[in-house]
Amino acid sequence: MSEVRVILHTDKRQALLREAQAEIRENQGRIPAGDFYARKLSAAWRRARGTRAYGPGEDQDDIGEFSLERFRDLPVTPRESLKAQPLRYAAVTPTEASEYYETTGTTGQPTPTPRLAEDTIWNTVSVAEAWRPLLGADERVVILLPSDVVPVADLVSGVCEYLDLAHIRAYPFATGITGWDRLEAMWRTFRPTTVFVAPGVALQFTRLLAQRGQLDELSSSVDRLACSGGGYTYTAAAGPGPSAARVGLARRTQGRPALPGGEASPGGRHCLHRPHRRTRAGRPG
Numbered sequence: 001m002s003e004v005r006v007i008l009h010t011d012k013r014q015a016l017l018r019e020a021q022a023e024i025r026e027n028q029g030r031i032p033a034g035d036f037y038a039r040k041l042s043a044a045w046r047r048a049r050g051t052r053a054y055g056p057g058e059d060q061d062d063i064g065e066f067s068l069e070r071f072r073d074l075p076v077t078p079r080e081s082l083k084a085q086p087l088r089y090a091a092v093t094p095t096e097a098s099e100y101y102e103t104t105g106t107t108g109q110p111t112p113t114p115r116l117a118e119d120t121i122w123n124t125v126s127v128a129e130a131w132r133p134l135l136g137a138d139e140r141v142v143i144l145l146p147s148d149v150v151p152v153a154d155l156v157s158g159v160c161e162y163l164d165l166a167h168i169r170a171y172p173f174a175t176g177i178t179g180w181d182r183l184e185a186m187w188r189t190f191r192p193t194t195v196f197v198a199p200g201v202a203l204q205f206t207r208l209l210a211q212r213g214q215l216d217e218l219s220s221s222v223d224r225l226a227c228s229g230g231g232y233t234y235t236a237a238a239g240p241g242p243s244a245a246r247v248g249l250a251r252r253t254q255g256r257p258a259l260p261g262g263e264a265s266p267g268g269r270h271c272l273h274r275p276h277r278r279t280r281a282g283r284p285g
Contacts, residue, residue: 007098007117016118020125028129042066053088086112101151113151124158132163135194141167142192144201145228147174152228156196172201180208184218191221199227
């Protein structure tokens with residue numbers, strides 16, 4: 001059972017779920033009302049004032065009550081400051097959080113990211129409703145990431161359960177637990193149609209399958225790739241040979257995900273793209 005279902009055990013959280021669903025469905029497919037983003041920024045601002053970094057005290061100026069003018073004038077927080085004293089910027093302690101992550105992907109200094117049940121509900125519902133038109137009722141989803149210690153794994157799993165889609169998590173770099181051979185065997189049985197994948201994992205797996213002569217067969221069931229990380233969209237070539245097994249950069253998304261939605265906190269954007277089929281000559285077919 002996913003975290004999303006587990007945390008909905010109180011009337012208050014059930015009400016929050018219904019509120020998120022109503023708001024997202026009301027605004028989907030149209031430009032929200034003029035005060036929509038101001039209200040969202042105001043709520044985030046109030047939470048920020050509860051932190052040591054932006055609230056009163058510690059010989060610093062309180063950021064005060066929210067206004068768009070104050071928001072525009074607020075200086076940028078250097079990433080170095082966040083890395084050096086991360087819990088100064090957290091609105092709750094790890095104990096008070098519903099979940100606790102340390103994000104940055106696979107490189108760099110981790111950033112502690114405590115998350116409330118409210119965050120999980122809003123993130124899951126908003127992304128699921130944005131992706132709903134793109135994912136059919138009979139999808140078989142694989143979540144293919146280097147490790148389970150990333151927020152995006154829980155997000156995609158929660159979205160799949162919310163949409164009632166069959167899904168499986170696979171972490172091939174967790175040696176002795178998953179591994180490439182087990183991943184290949186699972187792929188033959190499950191026959192995934194949609195793959196949420198980190199680009200580095202996609203590169204490694206497609207290269208391995210190409211070397212084994214299995215890439216054509218195992219890629220035939222896949223209709224969609226959703227690549228996480230950095231706001232990039234990637235496509236995976238599905239033809240034979242090492243050159244066709246590369247994962248190539250298709251385009252940068254100009255700071256926004258190609259697939260609507262995305263996490264409201266660090267953890268990467270998700271861009272849905274259909275893999276190009278290639279002929280024997282290695283050109284799009």
